[in-house]
Amino acid sequence: MSAAPDYIEPIVGWRSWLVVRDGDEFRLHSIVYEARWFPRNELIARCLQRRFSLPWSRTSEHVPPARGCHCGIYAAREPEEAASYLEGRSWADSLGVHRVIGTVSLWGRVVECTRGWRGSLAYPKTIYVPAMRAPFRLRAEPADEIALGLTDYDVPVELLDARSSDPEDLVAALR
Amino acid sequence: MEIGDPERTFTVEPVEDPVPRELPAEPAEQPARPSPAEEPIEPERVPAP
Numbered sequence: 001m002s003a004a005p006d007y008i009e010p011i012v013g014w015r016s017w018l019v020v021r022d023g024d025e026f027r028l029h030s031i032v033y034e035a036r037w038f039p040r041n042e043l044i045a046r047c048l049q050r051r052f053s054l055p056w057s058r059t060s061e062h063v064p065p066a067r068g069c070h071c072g073i074y075a076a077r078e079p080e081e082a083a084s085y086l087e088g089r090s091w092a093d094s095l096g097v098h099r100v101i102g103t104v105s106l107w108g109r110v111v112e113c114t115r116g117w118r119g120s121l122a123y124p125k126t127i128y129v130p131a132m133r134a135p136f137r138l139r140a141e142p143a144d145e146i147a148l149g150l151t152d153y154d155v156p157v158e159l160l161d162a163r164s165s166d167p168e169d170l171v172a173a174l175r
Numbered sequence: 176m177e178i179g180d181p182e183r184t185f186t187v188e189p190v191e192d193p194v195p196r197e198l199p200a201e202p203a204e205q206p207a208r209p210s211p212a213e214e215p216i217e218p219e220r221v222p223a224p
Contacts, residue, residue, distance in 0.1 A: 067184055076176055081177065107193060
């Protein structure tokens, strides 16, 4: 018999995604890790720490997210933290056509941290597509086409009309 | 993403599915089979005397 859950409503936090092109479609992709988010399917956390860490600093095998590891699907309590990932470089930039911000539902096993959460299961809840892209992004895809493509996730998608692509202006436009 | 130090661990089992799942395709409509009352009744064959 399984134990009763502690909560029956998903945790909702903020995160940023890379948008990648998959044929004629646009898909969300994690900025830091190799993880693609598919429409109408939850993302299931995997612990990649063992794969990327040095043998002597590896944690034992565990079900993600573990308190003593850094694994799990991340969400921040405040949009400012997530927005800082709208700029800066990522290994996955060559795949990406844009970066977006939004809220995400987390459930399953959840590690609560001081400024956010790490969960075992996740799905986007709302997606905001900045109308302006950072100036260093070379691959141009119109933001309104990206927003339309992301409606495949069947969650609210909005164009975010900010003064600039600066994360501070984007967060101001969210409020 | 920098989310600080872990404070506690808990479980969440949402009552409503947070994932908008694909609805199963509806079966193709089949012509309604007549109810027994509407089925033609074959005349009963009576053996010849």
